[in-house]
Amino acid sequence: MRSVILSSPFTIFWERLKDIGPKILEIFLIILLGFLCAWILKVVARVILKIIKFDNLCDRIGLSTAMVKANVKRTATDILGLIVYWLVIFWVLVLSLSMLNVQVIDDLASSFLLYLPHFFIAVLVLIFGYFFAGFVGRALLIALVNAQVKSAKPISLTVHILILILFLTMGIEQLGIAKGVVVVTFSILLGGVVLALAIAFGLGGKDMAKDYLEKKTKASSEPRKKPDEFSHI
Amino acid sequence: MSKSILSKEAREKVSEYQQAEIVVGIPSYNNVRTISHVVRAVSAGLVKYFPNYRCVIINSDGGSKDGTPDVVKNTMVEDFNTILIEHPLYPVHKIVTPYHGIPGKGSAFRTIFEIAHLLQARACAVVDSDLRSITPEWLEGLIEPILIHGFDFVTPLYQRHKYDGTITNSIVYPLTRSLYGKRIRQPIGGEFGISGNLVSHFLDDDKVYDTDIARFGIDAWMTTTAVASGFKVCQSFLGAKIHDPKDPGADLSSMMVQVVGSVFNLMETYYQSWSKVANSETVPEFGFKFEVATDPVRVNLERMVANFNQGVSDLNSVWEKFLSYEVLSGLRKISNSNILEFRFPKPLWVRIIYEFALAYHQKVMSRHHILSSLTPLYLGRTASFVNENVDSSPEQVESDVEELCLEFEKQKIYLLSKWK
Numbered sequence: 001m002r003s004v005i006l007s008s009p010f011t012i013f014w015e016r017l018k019d020i021g022p023k024i025l026e027i028f029l030i031i032l033l034g035f036l037c038a039w040i041l042k043v044v045a046r047v048i049l050k051i052i053k054f055d056n057l058c059d060r061i062g063l064s065t066a067m068v069k070a071n072v073k074r075t076a077t078d079i080l081g082l083i084v085y086w087l088v089i090f091w092v093l094v095l096s097l098s099m100l101n102v103q104v105i106d107d108l109a110s111s112f113l114l115y116l117p118h119f120f121i122a123v124l125v126l127i128f129g130y131f132f133a134g135f136v137g138r139a140l141l142i143a144l145v146n147a148q149v150k151s152a153k154p155i156s157l158t159v160h161i162l163i164l165i166l167f168l169t170m171g172i173e174q175l176g177i178a179k180g181v182v183v184v185t186f187s188i189l190l191g192g193v194v195l196a197l198a199i200a201f202g203l204g205g206k207d208m209a210k211d212y213l214e215k216k217t218k219a220s221s222e223p224r225k226k227p228d229e230f231s232h233i
Numbered sequence: 234m235s236k237s238i239l240s241k242e243a244r245e246k247v248s249e250y251q252q253a254e255i256v257v258g259i260p261s262y263n264n265v266r267t268i269s270h271v272v273r274a275v276s277a278g279l280v281k282y283f284p285n286y287r288c289v290i291i292n293s294d295g296g297s298k299d300g301t302p303d304v305v306k307n308t309m310v311e312d313f314n315t316i317l318i319e320h321p322l323y324p325v326h327k328i329v330t331p332y333h334g335i336p337g338k339g340s341a342f343r344t345i346f347e348i349a350h351l352l353q354a355r356a357c358a359v360v361d362s363d364l365r366s367i368t369p370e371w372l373e374g375l376i377e378p379i380l381i382h383g384f385d386f387v388t389p390l391y392q393r394h395k396y397d398g399t400i401t402n403s404i405v406y407p408l409t410r411s412l413y414g415k416r417i418r419q420p421i422g423g424e425f426g427i428s429g430n431l432v433s434h435f436l437d438d439d440k441v442y443d444t445d446i447a448r449f450g451i452d453a454w455m456t457t458t459a460v461a462s463g464f465k466v467c468q469s470f471l472g473a474k475i476h477d478p479k480d481p482g483a484d485l486s487s488m489m490v491q492v493v494g495s496v497f498n499l500m501e502t503y504y505q506s507w508s509k510v511a512n513s514e515t516v517p518e519f520g521f522k523f524e525v526a527t528d529p530v531r532v533n534l535e536r537m538v539a540n541f542n543q544g545v546s547d548l549n550s551v552w553e554k555f556l557s558y559e560v561l562s563g564l565r566k567i568s569n570s571n572i573l574e575f576r577f578p579k580p581l582w583v584r585i586i587y588e589f590a591l592a593y594h595q596k597v598m599s600r601h602h603i604l605s606s607l608t609p610l611y612l613g614r615t616a617s618f619v620n621e622n623v624d625s626s627p628e629q630v631e632s633d634v635e636e637l638c639l640e641f642e643k644q645k646i647y648l649l650s651k652w653k
Contacts, residue, residue: 060599138551138602145547146486146608148540153547231397231476 027096034092042085049077061135063127083120090116115176122174129167133160165189239347243330247351250326254286255279255376256354258345260338261362262295265304267477268362272308275360276325278372283380291348292329292362293341301362302329339447339454343439346432356380357432358387361423366475374469374520375426382519385464387426388456389419390518391474392525395622395630396532399615400492402634404586405453408496411641413460413503414510418468421452421492431464449488450495457496461503470520489611490604497593497604508649513642524627537616538575542568544609551606555592560584564610577617583640585610587648594652 049055058064058076067076074082094109137160144152169186237244257275261268272290279288292305306329328348334340342359349357356379360367378384401421409420427435435455441447446454459466500507545568553561563581570576592603622630 059596060601062598065596065598135599138598141547142551142602142605143486145543146540146605148536148543150543152543 023099027099030096030099031092034089034096038085038088038092041088042081045084046077046081049080054080058131061128061131063131066131087116087120118174118176122171125167125174126171129164129171133163133167136160136163162190162193237347238333238344240330240333243328243344243348246326246328246330247348250287250289250328250352252287253289253326253349253352254355255283255288255380256291256345256349256352256357257288257372258291258293258342258349258357258359259305259362260293260295260332260341260345260359261297261301261305262336263297263299263301264362264477265297265299265301267365268292268301269304269308271360271362271364271367272305272327274364274367274369275372276309278369279325281369282373283376286380287323289326289328289348289352289354291345292327293332293344294329295336295341296331302331305329334442335447337448337451339442339451342451342455343436343442343447346427346436349429349432350436353429354432355429357427357429359423359425359427361476363477364424364474365477366473368472371424371471374471375424378467378469378517378519379426379428382467383465384426384467384517385428385431386456386459386466387519388417388466388468389422389424389474390468390470390520390522391419391422392472392523392627393474394530395625395627396530396619397474399618400489400611403582403611403614403618403637404493405496406634407583407638407641408586408590409453409457409460410513410638411645412500412507412510413457414507414513415460415466416513416515416638417456417460417466420456422474423452424471425452425455426469427455428464431459434458434462434464444498445491445494446498449491450498453492453495454499457499457503461499461506467517467519470518470522472523473525485612486605486608489608490601493589493607494593494600494604497590497600500590501594504652508652511645513638532619534572534575534616534619537612537619538572540609541575541577541613541616544606544613548606548609551598551602555595555597555603556585556588560588567613572616573620575613575616575620577614579637579640580644582610582614583637583644584647586641587644587651590648591651 055064055075055077058067063076067074067079072079091113094113098106098109137156140159141152141156144155149155165186169183173183239247257279259268259271259275264271272292275290279286279290292302294302294305305327330344330348332341332344334343345357345359356376358372358375360371360375375387375389378387398419401419405421406418410416435458441454444450456466545564549561552564556564560581563578567575567577567581589603589607592598593600597603618633622633625633
């Protein structure tokens with residue numbers, strides 16, 4: 001009798017273990033395979049990014065410089081490879097947990113799993129947009145100054161801000177925050193800017209526009225002001 | 234040497250001629266107005282000064298639409314008797330071929346070098362196709378130092394208008410001189426003599442032809458490579474350099490990016506070489522120097538100073554990322570001054586070039602942005618140079634350039650101290 005009392009918990013534990021055991025083994029195998037897949041995908045992602053010269057793009061837009069300043073020792077390609085790696089690992093862990101068939105974990109995992117890529121894409125879009133806007137704004141500023149366009153600074157600043165707003169909208173849309181509101185606000189803002197410029201140019205600057213067009217048509221019929229005659233090289 | 238880039242026709246011609254001691258390359262693109270004169274001068278130079286050598290002229294064309302290659306094929310020297318003492322042993326052959334790769338002079342040179350290498354040429358010369366002032370004597374000047382005196386690289390010396398070649402005078406010459414220690418006056422002159430050994434060396438590094446070096450940067454690359462690799466270099470006086478007016482639409486900014494970018498890029502490659510150089514020395518010179526009158530040129534000072542002033546006011550946000558406080562305040566001090574009294578001090582200019590080189594090296598931002606933001610400063614320095622030398626003779630202008638070179642050499646220690 002005493003031996004039965006003592007052995008029954010072990011028996012129950014053993015019975016449960018027999019039920020769960022194969023599942024634990026499955027989870028273990030899935031995690032193992034997951035690590036392998038994550039590693040392969042990381043390598044593939046890095047090869048693709050190297051082929052499309054992603055690091056060069058990051059150099060051009062100043063992302064690499066910002067990373068060096070932040071004491072990040074890895075290249076942008078390496079970091080994206082790592083993001084791919086850990087995303088796969090995370091996905092595999094959630095998948096393996098769902099093997100336990102616990103409803104709460106299932107729900108939490110599936111909603112989190114669905115949201116996570118959006119979050120990462122939003123972060124990437126915002127980071128890329130920040131540097132891209134800076135790159136385009138600066139390129140435009142330098143080109144306009146070299147072409148001696150008087151309003152080089154305000155034009156390049158406007159373009160910089162518009163690109164920032166565009167990427168911010170894209171990022172917020174990815175996060176799913178007030179989707180419609182953000183898109184509508186952006187459309188109104190952009191439409192408003194264009195309309196304001198059109199009205200300003202059409203009404204306020206009609207004389208200027210007239211002068212400009214007259215000068216243009218006159219310039220095309222008259223010989224252009226001669227350039228410098230010396231050779232730079 | 235890597236895979237051949239020659240066309241089938243060019244390879245057939247090479248097989249036909251088999252061997253040549255002298256090869257002269259003429260890169261071209263829509264040069265129908267001047268190419269005939271260049272080909273005649275080259276042909277005459279070869280038969281006059283090298284009658285006992287096998288010579289081949291190569292026209293490497295970038296897809297001209299004005300019939301330039303046809304003109305080259307049909308051009309002959311009408312009467313050699315007026316210029317010859319003895320008749321040539323061999324006829325001068327011509328190979329007219331399009332080049333492949335990035336459109337530009339560098340790709341054209343690559344084709345010329347490959348043909349010269351296959352023909353086992355002892356000497357190769359390259360001359361621009363837009364030259365109006367080339368004479369048969371130029372060939373003697375470019376080839377003789379190689380064949381007779383054993384030099385590997387011959388750079389040109391010209392008589393030019395005092396305002397001509399401002400990128401050379403204010404950046405490329407003083408910078409390469411202070412870096413590599415050789416006083417090569419026209420490092421990006423356009424006409425060069427190259428030994429067979431150096432031609433092979435130029436072909437070894439085929440990756441450079443996929444960069445900006447394949448465009449305007451080839452001249453700087455050839456000179457720097459020759460000097461930094463220890464080849465024997467000399468200069469040859471050729472006389473006046475007058476070429477067809479350049480396309481007024483040609484973008485100064487992209488020219489700056491390619492030429493200055495090539496020099497900065499080579500600083501990375503040859504750091505070990507230039508970091509050990511403290512002073513500069515002259516290189517041997519050939520040719521008889523003489524004065525040549527040059528036509529006056531028109532300079533738009535107002536436009537140059539306006540561009541400089543706009544740069545100082547608008548590009549501060551770009552420059553403050555890599556220019557020091559002293560430089561920025563120096564620039565603010567000289568901006569908005571009277572056009573005719575505008576002066577850009579040499580020490581400030583030298584510091585700017587070194588800080589741009591450092592920014593390029595450290596990649597503080599897109600390298601293209603760094604280089605293209607130099608244009609307003611360059612125009613400012615050029616305007617100052619014009620103001621400083623309005624009444625100067627050629628000798629005075631030369632001593633002004635010499636002063637600038639010494640300033641570059643003096644401040645090199647600053648560059649070295651910041652280069653990591």
